[in-house]
Amino acid sequence: MLRALGRHTLSIVHDLGDYALFTTRAFGAVMRTRRLGRRLARSVYEQGARCLPVILVVGLFTGLVLGLQGYYVLNRFGSEGLLGTLVSLTLVRELGPVLAALMLVGQAGSALAAELGIQRNSEQIAALETMGVGTHGYLVTPRVVSALLVYPMQAALFVCVGLVGGALSGSWLLGLSPGVYWSAVERALEPRDVSQCLTKAAVFGLLTISLCAYHGFNTHRLRSATGARAVSASTTRAVVQSSIVVLCADYVITSFFV
Amino acid sequence: MSARDSGILLKAEGVHKRFGDHVVLAGADLEVPRGSVVTVLGRSGTGKSVFLKCLAGILTPEAGSMRFDGAALDQGDAAARAEFRRRCGYLFQSNALFDSLTALENVVLPLEQTTDLPDKEIQERGMEALRQLDLEAHRDRHPAELSGGMQKRLALARAIVTRPELVLFDEPTAGLDPLRRNAVFTMIAKYQRQFSFTAVIVTHDVAEALVASDSVALLDGGRMRFQGAPAAFSASDDPVVKGFRDSAAALSETLHALRRGENIESDES
Numbered sequence: 389m390l391r392a393l394g395r396h397t398l399s400i401v402h403d404l405g406d407y408a409l410f411t412t413r414a415f416g417a418v419m420r421t422r423r424l425g426r427r428l429a430r431s432v433y434e435q436g437a438r439c440l441p442v443i444l445v446v447g448l449f450t451g452l453v454l455g456l457q458g459y460y461v462l463n464r465f466g467s468e469g470l471l472g473t474l475v476s477l478t479l480v481r482e483l484g485p486v487l488a489a490l491m492l493v494g495q496a497g498s499a500l501a502a503e504l505g506i507q508r509n510s511e512q513i514a515a516l517e518t519m520g521v522g523t524h525g526y527l528v529t530p531r532v533v534s535a536l537l538v539y540p541m542q543a544a545l546f547v548c549v550g551l552v553g554g555a556l557s558g559s560w561l562l563g564l565s566p567g568v569y570w571s572a573v574e575r576a577l578e579p580r581d582v583s584q585c586l587t588k589a590a591v592f593g594l595l596t597i598s599l600c601a602y603h604g605f606n607t608h609r610l611r612s613a614t615g616a617r618a619v620s621a622s623t624t625r626a627v628v629q630s631s632i633v634v635l636c637a638d639y640v641i642t643s644f645f646v
Numbered sequence: 647m648s649a650r651d652s653g654i655l656l657k658a659e660g661v662h663k664r665f666g667d668h669v670v671l672a673g674a675d676l677e678v679p680r681g682s683v684v685t686v687l688g689r690s691g692t693g694k695s696v697f698l699k700c701l702a703g704i705l706t707p708e709a710g711s712m713r714f715d716g717a718a719l720d721q722g723d724a725a726a727r728a729e730f731r732r733r734c735g736y737l738f739q740s741n742a743l744f745d746s747l748t749a750l751e752n753v754v755l756p757l758e759q760t761t762d763l764p765d766k767e768i769q770e771r772g773m774e775a776l777r778q779l780d781l782e783a784h785r786d787r788h789p790a791e792l793s794g795g796m797q798k799r800l801a802l803a804r805a806i807v808t809r810p811e812l813v814l815f816d817e818p819t820a821g822l823d824p825l826r827r828n829a830v831f832t833m834i835a836k837y838q839r840q841f842s843f844t845a846v847i848v849t850h851d852v853a854e855a856l857v858a859s860d861s862v863a864l865l866d867g868g869r870m871r872f873q874g875a876p877a878a879f880s881a882s883d884d885p886v887v888k889g890f891r892d893s894a895a896a897l898s899e900t901l902h903a904l905r906r907g908e909n910i911e912s913d914e915s
Contacts, residue, residue, distance in 0.1 A: 422758065422759055422762070423758055428862075477714075510742060512743075514704050514742065515736070515738060517704060518704060518734070519731065519755070519759070520728055520731035520760050521756065521759040521760060526759060534688075637720075
């Protein structure tokens with residue numbers, strides 16, 4: 389049992405090192421990759437524009453629910469006027485970057501893992517290697533760089549829409565004055581909160597997109613499955629691990645900021 | 647005399663490759679003269695594609711040496727490998743076309759990513775390659791919208807657009823009917839002459855290989871059992887070569903024997 393535990397631990401350490409090298413190679417290829425701009429624009433479109441509907445819908449409903457729940461709790465203490473504070477701080481510090489990252493993992497991350505997995509299975513990645521094209525630079529670098537740009541923007545958008553959702557449920561449905569709500573939002577938020585939100589989003593973007601790319605890129609190394617099942621297994625693994633990493637990284641970053 | 651002087655473009659010696667306990671290549675050698683068409687024959691599962699992938703650097707052999715145009719190709723020598731890849735094209739058995747890109751985008755991809763040519767010249771060279779392979783009218787189609795033969799031609803266009811000196815063909819006729827097999831070999835012979843590249847073809851189509859090649863090699867038991875001119879292959883007394891060469895005749899004899907009611911033991915080894 390001890391031997392099995394040791395083997396498992398070594399395997400995890402090996403995989404972590406491999407993942408770190410993979411991500412480093414992707415950044416190392418930034419200067420070497422030709423015509424990176426075009427691939428970057430496509431990645432920004434995939435992670436940005438194509439994920440916009442889900443960010444808008446989830447952001448709005450998160451704000452609506454926060455407004456409802458917050459109003460009823462604060463109402464017990466006669467502090468409805470603090471609803472804007474509660475909604476804004478909750479969204480900016482935690483829910484905005486975390487939920488936006490989880491949504492992006494579900495849409496852009498899973499699509500990336502599956503796409504790279506299929507490209508690996510159909511020898512498209514091997515074809516790039518035979519052509520002398522840097523596979524990390526062509527396939528991974530634009531996605532990771534794009535995540536560093538897009539995730540903070542998506543998190544900011546999520547927060548804005550969430551604040552509107554909070555205003556909708558708090559003011560228009562439950563009768564709180566919009567002026568009270570928005571002035572509480574303005575008073576509550578500090579530049580530090582915004583920088584925490586954007587930093588978290590950028591870190592989540594880097595971790596999740598590189599993790600999804602890593603699993604898709606290495607689909608052929610899976611021993612438990614081959615072919616379509618390997619693509620399915622690597623995509624599932626990418627999404628599950630990315631989701632866990634978002635929550636763990638959230639705790640670590642929050643503990644630094646608090 | 648160096649390999650460059652002797653006109654040998656690619657030389658592989660003692661290539662070993664195993665997957666776990668399964669030894670696939672146990673010291674395979676191959677010499678590819680410049681400007682020639684060399685065909686590697688062998689039964690299914692003997693490691694022909696593995697050997698080709700070792701030559702291309704897609705797989706890393708455990709042992710053995712390779713020289714390209716006289717220079718050693720060590721796995722650790724990234725510069726030599728990069729130079730080899732720049733001068734080598736590879737046609738995959740599955741074509742390995744990028745299904746999300748159009749035909750023209752597929753063809754210009756290696757130029758865009760490995761050269762500093764201006765966009766206009768890249769597009770012109772891509773169109774020229776498509777034109778030479780009669781695919782000009784399909785430039786905006788995706789690979790899934792093309793027939794099997796067109797996809798094969800598109801893969802060849804992509805492999806030769808960088809004007810390589812060596813093109814490796816992995817089972818270019820696998821799964822094709824005899825007419826299409828002939829068409830593919832004709833296409834390879836035609837463009838090999840037109841673009842003057844050296845070709846290594848992996849296949850198990852003996853008849854076509856003997857007609858289309860300058861040199862034939864037979865991979866058996868992880869080693870090259872034979873390499874020589876097609877005429878020497880046809881005349882060889884080696885029992886393995888004979889068995890492989892005369893497999894069609896052997897099948898005919900077996901079927902006649904079965905029709906006569908004789909008991910034939912199958913050999914699946």
